Amino acid sequence: MTDDPQLSPGGGRPGADRIAAAEVIVSSPGRNFVTLKLTTADGVVGWGDATLNGRELAVASYLRDHVAPLLIGRDPARIEDTWQYLYRGAYWRRGPVTMTSIGAVDIALWDIKGKVTGQPVYQLLGGAVRDRVLAYTHAAGRDVPALLDSVDAVRERGFEAVRVQTGVPGLGTVYGVSGDAAYEPAGRGVVPTEEVWDTDAYLRHIPGVLAAAREHVGPELKLLHDAHHRLTPGQAARLGRRVEEVDLFWLEDVTPAENQEVLRHVRNHTTVPLAIGEVFNTVWECQSLITEQLIDFVRTCVTHAGGISHLRRIAALADLWQVKLGPHGPSDVSPVALAASVHVGLSTPNFAIQEYMGYPDVVHEVFRHSWSCTDGHLHPGDAPGIGIEVDEQLAARFPYEQAYLPVARRRDGSMTDW
Ligand code: GCO
Ligand code: MG
Numbered sequence: 001m002t003d004d005p006q007l008s009p010g011g012g013r014p015g016a017d018r019i020a021a022a023e024v025i026v027s028s029p030g031r032n033f034v035t036l037k038l039t040t041a042d043g044v045v046g047w048g049d050a051t052l053n054g055r056e057l058a059v060a061s062y063l064r065d066h067v068a069p070l071l072i073g074r075d076p077a078r079i080e081d082t083w084q085y086l087y088r089g090a091y092w093r094r095g096p097v098t099m100t101s102i103g104a105v106d107i108a109l110w111d112i113k114g115k116v117t118g119q120p121v122y123q124l125l126g127g128a129v130r131d132r133v134l135a136y137t138h139a140a141g142r143d144v145p146a147l148l149d150s151v152d153a154v155r156e157r158g159f160e161a162v163r164v165q166t167g168v169p170g171l172g173t174v175y176g177v178s179g180d181a182a183y184e185p186a187g188r189g190v191v192p193t194e195e196v197w198d199t200d201a202y203l204r205h206i207p208g209v210l211a212a213a214r215e216h217v218g219p220e221l222k223l224l225h226d227a228h229h230r231l232t233p234g235q236a237a238r239l240g241r242r243v244e245e246v247d248l249f250w251l252e253d254v255t256p257a258e259n260q261e262v263l264r265h266v267r268n269h270t271t272v273p274l275a276i277g278e279v280f281n282t283v284w285e286c287q288s289l290i291t292e293q294l295i296d297f298v299r300t301c302v303t304h305a306g307g308i309s310h311l312r313r314i315a316a317l318a319d320l321w322q323v324k325l326g327p328h329g330p331s332d333v334s335p336v337a338l339a340a341s342v343h344v345g346l347s348t349p350n351f352a353i354q355e356y357m358g359y360p361d362v363v364h365e366v367f368r369h370s371w372s373c374t375d376g377h378l379h380p381g382d383a384p385g386i387g388i389e390v391d392e393q394l395a396a397r398f399p400y401e402q403a404y405l406p407v408a409r410r411r412d413g414s415m416t417d418w
Contacts, residue, residue, distance in 0.1 A: 016042035017116070019076050022068035024050070024060050027395035029362045032056045032403055033334040035390060036063060036104040038112060040076055046112035047388045048104030049303045049337035052096055053330075054192075054404045062101045071105065077116070079109040083309050099281035099306045106307025107340045107386065114385030120370075121308065121340070121386050125347040132377035133345035135329075135356040136161035136224055136249075140177045143167060144209055148216050158375035161222035161249060161353060164213045168202050171195075173406075175228045175418060192404035197416050199230055207242040214246045222249040222353075224275075229253045229417045233262035240270025249353070250275035250297050250326065256417050257285075263294035273297065278328035281305050283314045290323050297352060301328035303337040308344055315348045324352035331357040335367035339386040342371050342378045354378055366395045 020041040026034050034056050036048035050059045067086060074082060086102045087093060114121045122128055139154045139162045141147030147166045154162045165176030173195055206225070213223055225248060231239065236254035243251070252275040255262050266274065275297035280286055281304055289295045298318050302311045315325045325348060327341045338356070345351045356373060368389045370381025381387045408418040 016040070017044075017076065019071045019074050022063070022071045024064045024068070025390070025392065025395055026056060026060050026400045027366065027398045028401045028403075029366045029395065029398040030360050031332065032400055033363075033367075034060050034063075034104075035334060035336060035367075035395070036108050037390070037392075038071065038076065038105070038108040040112065044076075044112050044115050046076065046108035046110075046115070047336050047386065047390055048106070048108035048111070048307070049334045049340070050100050050104035051303060051333050051337070052100045053332035055097065056400070058097045059100045059104075062097050063104065067101055067105060076109050076112045079106060079113065079309060082106075082109060083306065087306070094282050094284070096279075096281055096304055099310075100304050103303045103305065103307035103310070106309050107302065107336065110308045110340070110343075111385040111388070118384050120380060120382050120384060121343040122347040122380055125308070125312065125343065128346045129349050130346060130351075132374075132379050133342050133351070134161060134353045135159065135373060135376055135378050136163055136222065136353055137356050137358065137376075138163045138165070138176070140165045141167070142177060144212050147209065147213065151213060151217060151221075155217070155221065160220075160376045161224065163224040163226060163252075163355075164210065165226065166205070166209050168198070168205050170201050171198060174202075175406075175408075176226060188401050188403045190402060193406045195406050195408045195418070196411060197230065197408040197418075198411055199235060199416075202230070203235060203239060206239070207246075210243050210246045210248065219247070223247075224249050224252065226252040227254045229256045229279075231255055233265040236266045237269035240266060240272035240274075244270060244272055248272055252276070252299065253278070260289055260294065263289065264292070267294055275299050275326055279304075283310065283317055286314055287317065290318050290321050293321055293323070295323060297324050297326040299326055299328050301333060301337070302341040302344060303333045304328070308340050311341070311344050312348065315344070315350055319350040322350075324350050326353045327351075327355065329355035329357065331359055331363075335359060335363065335369045335371070336386070336388050336390075338378075339369055339371050339380060339388050342380040343386060345378070346380055362398075366391050366398075 034050040139150035273296040277299035370383035370387030
């Protein structure tokens with residue numbers, strides 16, 4: 001109980017600074033994005049990204065039907081309390097839909113706090129600890145010559161770190177080689193496209209690819225590779241050993257995310273740096289990987305892991321164990337997410353690298369942003385908040401279209417991890 005009749009359970013006092021509207025915008029400028037718009041009674045707008053590739057409407061409904069009503073009348077300044085309210089108050093915890101929704105609210109509240117105080121969010125997080133944020137982008141080709149051309153093009157744009165993926169002889173379209181480097185595949189249609197996957201064929205091929213890439217670029221360029229959850233622990237350990245000479249910056253997602261124990265086997269056999277976590281949603285899924293030092297980089301995404309507040313918490317835990325942050329930044333989260341992630345990157349000591357796939361022009365037009373990418377480095381800019389303005393009229397010209405990530409089957413027809 002309180003003696004002050006003005007205080008309410010939502011925190012703070014009723015008034016012009018309270019959240020007055022929470023709207024969810026689903027648009028598809030080339031691909032689907034879910035965007036949260038919070039508006040205070042005195043007209044301050046905060047933006048959050050809530051895009052979960054291939055499951056967009058589940059998050060839109062969670063936000064519209066279950067979260068938005070709870071936000072009206074709340075004090076937007078109480079970011080941590082709102083996070084706790086939505087996380088602990090839901091009883092049903094974690095999971096990508098819940099945590100993406102909480103992430104969107106958290107990003108939007110940081111945006112409001114920045115606008116209210118006139119500060120870019122990185123200043124509110126303690127200020128810059130570096131001048132700019134190292135980014136890596138993607139290079140891909142159906143075969144090695146095409147990959148090396150793609151690597152050259154990326155280097156010409158000034159990138160110092162590049163993820164390399166190729167097709168696999170005997171297989172058709174495979175993960176990471178969509179033909180359109182700016183986009184992860186998200187086939188529009190009522191069912192996902194199906195790919196054939198053969199891990200043995202991949203393992204015969206990929207060490208040579210990575211060695212050719214290293215020989216082509218020389219020692220300095222940072223090379224990364226994503227195995228996309230497709231190996232057994234034994235396969236991962238053998239691959240790690242075989243590519244040690246390549247000096248990868250990281251080898252990503254070697255095994256499926258569910259069974260973390262198996263990473264011990266990989267660790268015992270190779271020193272290749274491991275990056276994991278893009279499908280994790282909370283610090284609790286990262287906990288043993290970090291505290292048992294089974295990974296070198298944690299890949300949680302600001303959108304899918306509870307927003308700026310929670311990404312910082314993950315980074316704080318990781319810092320104690322010399323694990324660094326290398327956040328997920330595919331084109332299937334919006335420039336709103338990228339903005340939030342770069343504010344974290346600029347102000348977080350154990351941040352290492354930000355994934356940056358880039359976006360087609362129309363996405364930059366819908367989501368106007370103060371962040372910039374120059375010579376392979378990102379900067380959030382100094383606009384108050386996260387530095388985003390959404391052109392809602394333009395967004396409305398691109399209605400939602402059903403789209404899915406592909407699925408993968410082994411040669412015998414059984415399902416495997418995509
Ligand atoms: C990455 C990821 C993406 C995911 C995609 C799924 O490292 O960038 O693996 O490519 O597959 O974000 O929606
Ligand atoms: Mg990945």
